Amino acid sequence: MISVIFVTGSPVHRKANIASLEATNPEVEYIAVDAYDVVHKSVGWNAGAKTASGETLLFVDDDIIWTDEIVIPDKELFGPSPLHPHHIGYEPYGKVRLIHPWLDGWCIGVSRRLYDEVGGFDEKFKFSGMLDADFCVSCSKVGVIPYKWKFPGRHLSAHTKYTLNPDHDKTRIENIKYLVAKWNLEVA
Numbered sequence: 001m002i003s004v005i006f007v008t009g010s011p012v013h014r015k016a017n018i019a020s021l022e023a024t025n026p027e028v029e030y031i032a033v034d035a036y037d038v039v040h041k042s043v044g045w046n047a048g049a050k051t052a053s054g055e056t057l058l059f060v061d062d063d064i065i066w067t068d069e070i071v072i073p074d075k076e077l078f079g080p081s082p083l084h085p086h087h088i089g090y091e092p093y094g095k096v097r098l099i100h101p102w103l104d105g106w107c108i109g110v111s112r113r114l115y116d117e118v119g120g121f122d123e124k125f126k127f128s129g130m131l132d133a134d135f136c137v138s139c140s141k142v143g144v145i146p147y148k149w150k151f152p153g154r155h156l157s158a159h160t161k162y163t164l165n166p167d168h169d170k171t172r173i174e175n176i177k178y179l180v181a182k183w184n185l186e187v188a
Contacts, residue, residue, distance in 0.1 A: 002070055003029045003054030007044035008062035013156075020066040020153065028070060029054055032062075041105075042121035042131045049120060057115055061106040061155065068152035076111040077136070077144050079103035080151035084133070096176060097186040098137065100145045105132030106155050110139075117142055122182075129172035130179045137183055 004021060008014040014032055021030050031052055033044035045059045056072050072078075083101040118138040125131040136146055180187060 001027070001029060001054040002056045002058060002072060003031060003049075003052035004058045004060060004070075005031045005033070005045055005048035005052060006060045006062045006064070007033045007041050007048075009034075010062060013062040017060075017062050017064050017066075020064075024066045024068060024152070025070050040123060040125060040127045040131075042123045042125050046120045046123060049115060052112075055112050057110050057112060059105075059108045059110075059121075063156035064107070064153055065156065066153040070152050072109065073147055073149050075147035075149075076114040077103070077139050078109040078147040078149040079107050080149055080155075083146055083148055095188050096180055097188060098133065100136065100140045102133045102136035103146045105129075107151055108132060108135065109149065110135075114139060114142070114144055124178060125175050126171045130175035134179055134182070137179075 002025075004025075006017060008017070018030060018032065021028060029052065031048040033048045048059075049057055058070070084104060118135070118141075121131050122134050122138075125134060139145070179185065
């Protein structure tokens with residue numbers, strides 16, 4: 001079974017997301033966590049994962065429109081293209097070097113086994129930015145790198161991060177600093 005988990009901050013997005021998911025994927029379990037009930041996206045995703053019954057967990061933003069059936073690849077960590085490169089822009093400081101490419105946080109698919117092994121999402125990351133890179137670094141430390149997957153829908157892009165966190169750009173820098181310190185990453 002697939003469990004789709006999303007943190008929602010908009011009743012309009014929530015309704016559209018669930019309606020399109022039910023129309024295209026009636027067998028899928030969906031779990032909506034109200035963003036205003038959680039401190040950060042990672043907290044919401046982890047809370048949703050605790051109640052999920054699926055062997056595959058699909059963490060998505062609420063601004064998704066599902067257009068096709070979800071077909072899960074035979075991979076433990078996957079997400080839609082493009083995979084981000086081996087670095088993160090860290091203006092004005094330079095670039096943070098990562099060992100492997102990483103998935104964009106609007107859609108991360110992971111096996112329950114791998115999610116449990118790495119301990120889920122780090123809840124110290126503030127609402128938007130870098131929890132996706134951190135999760136991929138955690139997975140790479142146990143030998144799993146992301147797989148590029150064709151997403152069965154559309155992402156309306158950027159609505160969630162600016163709606164729920166008007167200080168997104170400032171928060172992103174704070175999260176990058178935490179990511180660099182946590183993993184002792186190189187800044188070039």
